[in-house]
Amino acid sequence: MDEVPLLEVRHLDKVYENGYHADRDISFSIPSGKLVGLIGPNGCGKTTMMRCINKMHMPTSGDILIDGESVMPKTPAEVARLVSNVPAEMTASFGLTVFETVMLGRYPYLQNMWWETEEDESIVVDTLKKFGVYHLQDRALNMLSSGEQQRVLIAKAYVQNPRLMLVDEPTSHLDMKYKLDVMEYLRAMIKQDMTILVAEHDISLMARYCDLCIIMKKGQLIAIGEPKKVITEELIREVYEVEASVGFDRDGEIYVLPKRYKGPPEDEVPLE
Amino acid sequence: MPEQTDALRGIPFSCDKLKFVSDIKQDVLLSDGVKDSVDSWTDDISDDEMFSDTVSRYAKSVRVRIAMIVLLIVVALFAAIYSIQSGPLCGDMIQTIQILWDYMLGQADLDDSVVHWTLYATPPVLGALLGGAGLAICGAVMQSVLRNPMADPYTTGISSGASFGAALAIASGSILVQISSLTVLLAFAFSMIPVLVILLISKMTNASPITIIMTGIGIMYVFNAATSIIRLVAGGTAMSALDNWLMGDVQLVQWNDLPVMAVITVIGVIVSMYLASRINVLSTGDENAKAMGINADKLRIICLILTAVVSAGIISFTGLIGFVGLVCPHIIRMFIGADNRYLIPASAAFGSALMVVAHLVGKMVIAPTLVPVGIIMACVGGPVFIWLVIRKNKSTW
Ligand SMILES: Nc1ncnc2c1ncn2[C@@H]1O[C@H](COP(=O)(O)OP(=O)(O)O)[C@@H](O)[C@H]1O
Numbered sequence: 131m132d133e134v135p136l137l138e139v140r141h142l143d144k145v146y147e148n149g150y151h152a153d154r155d156i157s158f159s160i161p162s163g164k165l166v167g168l169i170g171p172n173g174c175g176k177t178t179m180m181r182c183i184n185k186m187h188m189p190t191s192g193d194i195l196i197d198g199e200s201v202m203p204k205t206p207a208e209v210a211r212l213v214s215n216v217p218a219e220m221t222a223s224f225g226l227t228v229f230e231t232v233m234l235g236r237y238p239y240l241q242n243m244w245w246e247t248e249e250d251e252s253i254v255v256d257t258l259k260k261f262g263v264y265h266l267q268d269r270a271l272n273m274l275s276s277g278e279q280q281r282v283l284i285a286k287a288y289v290q291n292p293r294l295m296l297v298d299e300p301t302s303h304l305d306m307k308y309k310l311d312v313m314e315y316l317r318a319m320i321k322q323d324m325t326i327l328v329a330e331h332d333i334s335l336m337a338r339y340c341d342l343c344i345i346m347k348k349g350q351l352i353a354i355g356e357p358k359k360v361i362t363e364e365l366i367r368e369v370y371e372v373e374a375s376v377g378f379d380r381d382g383e384i385y386v387l388p389k390r391y392k393g394p395p396e397d398e399v400p401l402e
Numbered sequence: 403m404p405e406q407t408d409a410l411r412g413i414p415f416s417c418d419k420l421k422f423v424s425d426i427k428q429d430v431l432l433s434d435g436v437k438d439s440v441d442s443w444t445d446d447i448s449d450d451e452m453f454s455d456t457v458s459r460y461a462k463s464v465r466v467r468i469a470m471i472v473l474l475i476v477v478a479l480f481a482a483i484y485s486i487q488s489g490p491l492c493g494d495m496i497q498t499i500q501i502l503w504d505y506m507l508g509q510a511d512l513d514d515s516v517v518h519w520t521l522y523a524t525p526p527v528l529g530a531l532l533g534g535a536g537l538a539i540c541g542a543v544m545q546s547v548l549r550n551p552m553a554d555p556y557t558t559g560i561s562s563g564a565s566f567g568a569a570l571a572i573a574s575g576s577i578l579v580q581i582s583s584l585t586v587l588l589a590f591a592f593s594m595i596p597v598l599v600i601l602l603i604s605k606m607t608n609a610s611p612i613t614i615i616m617t618g619i620g621i622m623y624v625f626n627a628a629t630s631i632i633r634l635v636a637g638g639t640a641m642s643a644l645d646n647w648l649m650g651d652v653q654l655v656q657w658n659d660l661p662v663m664a665v666i667t668v669i670g671v672i673v674s675m676y677l678a679s680r681i682n683v684l685s686t687g688d689e690n691a692k693a694m695g696i697n698a699d700k701l702r703i704i705c706l707i708l709t710a711v712v713s714a715g716i717i718s719f720t721g722l723i724g725f726v727g728l729v730c731p732h733i734i735r736m737f738i739g740a741d742n743r744y745l746i747p748a749s750a751a752f753g754s755a756l757m758v759v760a761h762l763v764g765k766m767v768i769a770p771t772l773v774p775v776g777i778i779m780a781c782v783g784g785p786v787f788i789w790l791v792i793r794k795n796k797s798t799w
């Protein structure tokens with residue numbers, strides 16, 4: 131059963147132009163149809179890695195394979211049909227409507243890069259309904275609430291019909307209902323044969339919804355595996371330098387409760 | 403019995419309230435709304451009767467937009483013909499069209515006085531038609547690719563570069579014969595300097611849109627200062643000639659200038675329309691554009707060079723004309739939206755119509771004195787624009 135993994139990252143290294151070594155020798159692979167959480171402290175290189183995966187940045191060394199094929203020789207347009215991206219924030223531009231914004235996701239498929247076909251239109255309509263933003267279609271994107279905006283951006287990535295979707299901190303501005311909302315949508319897309327890599331800080335939420343968790347620290351891969359196996363008190367102490375209790379609720383769902391900061395690094399002066 | 407109170411809020415405790423709270427809790431935990439909508443994913447949504455309704459609704463909105471563009475083009479052309487025939491000693495509109503047609507085919511009877519005066523009145527009007535279109539698309543494209551509602555040939559330094567070139571040419575005019583074409587040449591040459599500086603800075607620092615605008619504004623101050631110095635040093639007739647140029651007027655346009663203006667404008671419209679859907683993607687951010695397979699930096703530079711050449715080409719012939727480039731795209735966005743595939747042609751047509759009408763009004767308002775188009779547009783358009791900005795909500799930018 132040597133099934134080809136959907137995404138394989140091989141010895142990925144990324145050094146920025148200013149010399150900052152953001153990702154160090156990261157290797158892992160994920161099978162098709164999984165929701166994969168990417169967890170790690172701020173600045174540990176999550177966004178950098180995602181940008182390397184869809185070739186937004188060129189990796190300094192290493193290789194990225196999707197369905198067993200390297201993305202390196204592919205053109206940007208080809209990559210855009212394989213990987214879509216929900217950025218952490220999107221500049222709302224000059225009042226493009228929700229419909230037009232989602233339609234932008236069809237861009238990599240447009241004939242002559244110009245006119246959308248009726249098929250594109252029906253895909254967009256279909257998707258707007260799926261994500262419950264159909265009634266907002268004529269509104270400007272920047273007139274929506276954060277939760278609605280997030281749905282629209284995910285819908286846009288969805289109509290791109292990718293093999294792999296990269297979602298960067300989708301719930302950072304959302305209340306708990308909308309957080310669950312986003313995760314439910316991600317799970318629903320998994321059922322439609324997409325694979326999703328989502329970077330997120332809410333570990334409890336990740337543990338509950340993800341099939342796999344990837345843990346990073348300072349540009350390195352610390353662990354990859356099933357949430358319940360990977361997320362432990364030791365791991366959180368190791369990665370975040372924070373004391374937390376990891377427990378299970380009545381339904382057997384894992385939760386993480388941060389308790390106490392271990393203390394400032396030695397070279398910092400503690401507050402009185 | 404002692405009254406129980408909610409410890410946190412100090413509100414009397416009541417059963418109604420408790421029920422309310424527990425309702426909310428359930429909603430949060432089950433997240434019902436989402437579950438329902440996600441569960442229905444497997445249903446065949448295309449059977450929904452709303453479905454065909456919306457496809458046609460979008461198609462309808464496209465048709466409305468195209469109709470508006472056609473209407474604007476017709477208005478612009480009509481205004482142009484009307485403006486030409488309103489000149490002294492000209493014929494009626496049909497005659498005007500006939501004369502222009504014959505002239506294009508090289509069959510016009512140049513000895514006829516009506517023909518003579520019609521052809522005399524034509525270049526400024528065609529200059530307004532072409533100039534308005536060119537400047538308006540420059541504004542639309544610059545605003546989208548720099549993601550800044552203030553972007554136009556002024557804030558990117560192009561206009562001030564052109565002014566400086568024109569000032570040099572006019573100040574040295576006393577010793578040179580071909581003043582007019584030297585003005586055009588120098589204005590164009592110097593308007594390329596801001597573009598080169600911006601390109602250089604982009605190459606060096608991966609400049610963001612905001613850096614580009616700030617650079618443009620910096621360049622604008624330097625060139626404006628230099629222009630003022632020349633104006634002071636030159637004095638006299640050169641000074642008033644320069645002031646004329648700085649006020650900007652299509653009245654300066656000659657028959658010889660029109661082919662160049664036409665080529666520049668047509669190329670500008672065609673190329674920017676060709677790039678329009680790419681510009682749409684770029685207008686939602688570099689990261690998004692790159693994720694869609696678009697080289698954001700390259701596209702932005704191509705668009706900047708294109709708009710620089712178009713606006714510089716027009717300004718060199720007409721003198722400084724502001725307002726159209728900045729304002730037309732904003733007004734059009736309020737009515738047909740931000741999709742550049744419609745915004746660009748609509749802005750072009752609207753810019754043409756606006757310039758032609760402004761020129762017409764300028765001819766009539768205190769005749770026989772000609773008031774430059776720039777002044778008319780600013781006087782009338784400024785307040786109208788402010789009114790529109792206040793009336794419409796902020797969603798357009
Ligand atoms: N364009 C860049 N140039 C230089 N350094 C960068 C750039 N982008 C990010 N970094 C640095 O790389 C590190 C990792 O950033 P990032 O991948 O965004 O982290 P995360 O998404 O995990 O919070 C950070 O320390 C950041 O300062």
Ligand SMILES: [Mg+2]
Pocket residue numbers: 176177178218298
């Ligand atoms: Mg990040």
